[in-house]
Structure formats: structure tokens, C-alpha cells
Amino acid sequence: MKKLIGAGLLALGIGLAAGAAMAQGVSFSGNRAALLVVGSAHFGNPGQDIGNTRVENVLAPDRQREIEAVVERLARFHPNHVAVEWDTADQAKLDKRYADYRAGRYKLTADESDQLGLRLAARLNLPRVDAVDFQGEKPGKDSDYDFVGWMKAHGRATEWAAFQRQAQAQADANGARQRCSSVGDWLRYFADPNYVALNEAPYYTIARMGDARDNPGANWVGQWHARNLKIYANLAHVAGRPGDRTVVIFGAGHAPFLRAYASESGTFNVVDARDYLPSGPRRRC
Known part of the structure; x- marks a missing residue:
């Protein structure tokens, strides 16, 4: 029964x-609606990740020309929505920034939401840029997610330090690649399946930073998935109707999850970003 x-x-x-x-x-x-996800290291160097990529100044004239080439190619996707890594709770602030930019009252910062998101939306004369991130409070206590503290308290500080060094080494390699690549080629690299696999693997290591009774690492990775699911839900809400075409610009760590949720849910047809990102010319470094 x-x-x-x-x-x-x-x-x-x-x-x-x-x-x-x-x-x-x-x-x-x-x-289905169509979705193009552009994953990237953060252009503005906020320094908030376990391993932080040092991005060369994207406001330099040659980088600005490369960004303009990226925007022109993304415009060929003909999106009717541009979505960015910006908390939905602050949509009004993003609306004002976009309006000020279009009116010539705002100078773009190095942040990719500005450089790619606002530029692309203005290039297409879209009425708004959609904020689709989730930055709300996670359930439980902060200690429930403190896998670093757990590792140190359980005699595994050396293991954590090695993990952190490896993460930073990968971030440094990304920075070195950026110095030798056009912005378009660099963004193409973040969409390469080999990079995506390399970038996803550490989450499964973090998920083992705990034990059967208390596993803050798995809690943290679970919350990471929950955040990305909420971002997917926000995307589906604003741009999930048949006929919608959306370019979403997010940190590279989010991109594979957003692509997977968008496709597996049946909400979106996800296109390969490399089909709409320019290649070359190679830079001297």
C-alpha cells in the first residue's frame, strides 16, 4: 500500500x-526561450573568492576596443533581455544606473555588469537590464557553513591551506591567460568544456570537508547550488517565455550550473556562448 x-x-x-x-x-x-550564458572572472577584481584572478585593467583603450567587439558579436544573438549578476532586491538601483548611463550621466566601471551588460542593453536599445542574482540570507547559522573553521578545528588546516594554494594557482593561471588573450578569447575559454570541468571539481572536494555528523562543506556547496537555482528561477521569471532571447552575464563559477538548470528544466534552449564570442587577435604578453 x-x-x-x-x-x-x-x-x-x-x-x-x-x-x-x-x-x-x-x-x-x-x-523554448533561448539563453546565452557568458561566464567570466570578475573584471573589477573584488577579491571575494577562495582563489582570486587578477584581471588586467579593462578600462585601457585596447581592452575597451576588445569589449566593444564582444558586445557587437553578442548583439547578433538578438536578445530581448540582458541579465546580470545583481541582486533582484536592488533592481531599482540597477534601473537608475542604466538610465543614467544612457543619458550620459554615468561612467562605466570595470565591472562586467557595466562593461558587458549595460553596454549590450544600450546597444540594443532595451528598456532595462534585469537583475537576477540572489544575495539573501541563507538558512541556519553561519557556523553551519564554516568548512574552513571545521578543517582547522579537526587537524586538517594543512589540507585546507593546500586546497587554497591550488585554487589561487588556478586563478593566477587564468590571470596569465587574460594577459595573453583578447577579451573575446578569454571569455571563450571560460565556456570551454575542459575549463568547466576543471572549475567544477573543487566543489566536490569542499563537500568532503566535514564528517558524517557535521559537514559544513556539503552545507556550503548545497547552498551554492540553492543560490544558483534561485538565479535560474529569477531568469525563468523574467525571460522564460517562448520567444524570449536572453544574454546573461555572470561569474564563471555560476555559468555551468545556470546552463544545466536552464536546459534540464525544459525552460530554455541553451546556446554555446562560443558561437557568439569573437576570437583573436592574440595579444603580446
Whole structure:
């Protein structure tokens, strides 16, 4: 009887999910919204990651020409939405920034949301740039996610330090690649499947930074997935209807999750960003 009840609930759940999807304009028939995800290291060097890539000044004249070439190629995707890594709770602030930029009252910072997001939206004369990030409070206590503290308290500080050095070495390699690449080629690299696999693997290491009773590493990775699911949900809300075409610009760590959720959900047809990013010329470094 329990098996029958369980199967019935599962079938009911699927039916409800499909009904909700149709109500939201999500299509499983192939007539889906189109999504192009541009993943990148953060142009403005905020220094908030475990390993931080040092990005060469993108405001330099030669880099500005390369960014303009990227924007022109992305415009060929003909998006009717441009979405960026900006908290949905602060959409009004983003609206003002975009309006000021279009009116000549705002000078773009190095941040990729400015350099790529605002530029692209203005190039296409779009009415707004969509904020789709989630920066709200996570459930539980901060200590529930403190895998670094757990490692140090359990005699594994050396292991954590080695992990951190490896992460920084990878970030330094990304920085070196940027110095030798055009902006377009650098962004193409972040969309390469080999890079994506290399970038995802450390999350599974962090997920083992705990034990069977207390695993803050797995908690942290789970919350990372939860944040990306919320970003996907925000994208689906603003741009998930058949006929929508969206370029979303986010940190490279988010990009593979957003692509996977967008495709596997049936909400979006996800295109390869490399098809819309310029290649070359190679820079001297």
C-alpha cells in the first residue's frame, strides 16, 4: 500500500509540475526561450573568492576596443533581455544606473555588469537590464557553513591551506591567460568544456570537508547550488517565455550550473556562448 501511495504522489507531483510549467509559459515541446550564458572572472577584481584572478585593467583603450567587439558579436544573438549578476532586491538601483548611463550621466566601471551588460542593453536599445542574482540570507547559522573553521578545528588546516594554494594557482593561471588573450578569447575559454570541468571539481572536494555528523562543506556547496537555482528561477521569471532571447552575464563559477538548470528544466534552449564570442587577435604578453 505504501508503494502505491508513493507512486500516486509521485505521479500527482509530476502532473502538478507540468501544469505549473505551462502556466508560467515554460515549453517542453521545443518552443523554448533561448539563453546565452557568458561566464567570466570578475573584471573589477573584488577579491571575494577562495582563489582570486587578477584581471588586467579593462578600462585601457585596447581592452575597451576588445569589449566593444564582444558586445557587437553578442548583439547578433538578438536578445530581448540582458541579465546580470545583481541582486533582484536592488533592481531599482540597477534601473537608475542604466538610465543614467544612457543619458550620459554615468561612467562605466570595470565591472562586467557595466562593461558587458549595460553596454549590450544600450546597444540594443532595451528598456532595462534585469537583475537576477540572489544575495539573501541563507538558512541556519553561519557556523553551519564554516568548512574552513571545521578543517582547522579537526587537524586538517594543512589540507585546507593546500586546497587554497591550488585554487589561487588556478586563478593566477587564468590571470596569465587574460594577459595573453583578447577579451573575446578569454571569455571563450571560460565556456570551454575542459575549463568547466576543471572549475567544477573543487566543489566536490569542499563537500568532503566535514564528517558524517557535521559537514559544513556539503552545507556550503548545497547552498551554492540553492543560490544558483534561485538565479535560474529569477531568469525563468523574467525571460522564460517562448520567444524570449536572453544574454546573461555572470561569474564563471555560476555559468555551468545556470546552463544545466536552464536546459534540464525544459525552460530554455541553451546556446554555446562560443558561437557568439569573437576570437583573436592574440595579444603580446
